């Protein structure tokens with residue numbers, strides 16, 4: 001694709017730019033005035049870990065942040081309103097194209113971050129069709145909505161797709177780069193491959209500024225309890241506090257490249273600030289087994305003899321497993337200037353300490 005994408009030379013018609021900009025509200029009111037304007041970002045998956053970190057990151061950069069929220073009486077609305085009061089929530093669903101078009105027309109975003117998905121790999125085996133619909137086809141619907149609202153040429157909306165290291169699955173080479181062929185091992189991985197491919201295809205076909213970030217596992221105290229890292233740190237905290245006796249897990253041997261989610265949202269934003277759209281692996285380059293993570297978490301809490309607390313149950317094994325992931329993020333280092341700031345040990349400590357604090361508070365006891 002030969003087109004240049006600098007802000008000034010993206011081939012956007014002056015009329016379109018005028019219309020786009022005239023809708024901006026400046027936080028300083030009349031003191032600001034045109035042409036100073038506030039950039040707008042729309043985030044799908046605002047209630048998830050990454051949505052929350054990205055919203056905070058963009059808010060700190062003076063964006064107006066909009067979050068897509070689905071369903072009636074979504075119980076997570078209260079959480080977002082409390083934690084991220086600056087986010088304006090917009091009702092829409094990745095399974096409903098017309099709702100996406102309406103949301104984009106309302107927000108008129110400069111940047112759209114598609115973080116929304118059925119993101120729990122184990123669940124995708126049980127709800128494969130739903131996963132394909134939301135995690136896969138949802139990307140296509142959002143890209144179509146962007147074409148419809150932003151225009152078929154000189155589209156001013158920049159798009160980020162949350163692709164995943166799960167696409168590498170049964171890995172064809174180690175470490176994995178942007179060139180490594182995909183071999184997904186779950187309905188989730190298959191849906192993410194479709195989302196990735198359709199993003200590249202729309203970029204090639206319609207000159208959209210569309211990027212795909214191939215993010216390896218990224219964790220934080222905001223991680224959902226269903227994912228192994230948070231399940232472990234929460235259990236470690238509860239065991240340490242005498243609130244729980246055992247931790248039941250599945251396979252302890254799979255290896256993952258675990259980074260800190262707060263670092264990774266920075267990479268997402270950087271991708272959309274480049275002159276040209278491209279795809280990037282975002283990873284630490286270090287790999288650890290689930291067993292390593294468990295060991296580090298218990299040790300951090302001062303429980304060295306952790307084997308006596310951990311049992312395994314076939315319930316938590318998957319029909320097909322991804323055994324080894326480790327990413328090579330050289331392209332992100334070189335082109336985006338991105339590097340992870342939090343290493344494995346610090347990540348584990350951060351999560352255990354957080355869970356110790358909240359579990360102790362809930363139980364009304366002192367952290368030992």
Ligand code: GDR
Pocket residue numbers: 119120121122163164165166215216217218226227228229231248249250251252254255256290316317318321322
């Ligand atoms: P993953 O994350 O599947 O890598 O996808 P998860 O934390 O669920 O699993 C990591 C590994 O741990 C093994 N495991 C267990 N996993 C869970 N959840 N619960 C257990 O009890 C357990 N025991 C062992 C798993 O089998 C697996 O090998 C995450 C998600 O965030 C995706 O959405 C994202 O795209 C990728 O990371 C990158």
